[in-house]
Amino acid sequence: xxxxxxxxxxxxxxxxxxxxxxxxxxxxxxxxxxxxxxxxxxxxxxxxxxxxxxxxxxxxxxxxxxxxxxxxxxxxxxxxxxxxxxxxxx
Numbered sequence: 001x002x003x004x005x006x007x008x009x010x011x012x013x014x015x016x017x018x019x020x021x022x023x024x025x026x027x028x029x030x031x032x033x034x035x036x037x038x039x040x041x042x043x044x045x046x047x048x049x050x051x052x053x054x055x056x057x058x059x060x061x062x063x064x065x066x067x068x069x070x071x072x073x074x075x076x077x078x079x080x081x082x083x084x085x086x087x088x089x090x
Contacts, residue, residue, distance in 0.1 A: 001036040005062060008073035010043040019043070025073075040065045 006029065014020045021029075021043065032039050042058065062070075 001038070002068040003038045003040070003065060004032055005040045005042070005065060005067035005070040006073070007042040007044070007071070010045060013045075038065075040067065 006025075008021075008025060010021055010025075012020045012022060029039055029041060040061070
């Protein structure tokens with residue numbers, strides 16, 4: 001299938017479960033995986049296109065993953081910056 005990169009603001013802050021996400025995102029991710037896709041997820045705590053999230057380390061992870069599709073919910077991860085830095089379709 002496809003390699004899919006997802007990025008979204010994670011409003012759930014649970015110190016006992018730092019990877020807890022809203023049920024929509026969890027279901028969406030599980031649905032993609034169940035359909036046979038490889039999924040790379042980037043959770044962050046900055047809202048609406050904060051360019052601070054696209055670090056060199058994250059860019060390297062994205063480049064190595066080489067996604068076929070990127071979904072940036074609410075334009076998270078600074079869409080314009082992301083387009084310049086990664087060769088991915090939206």
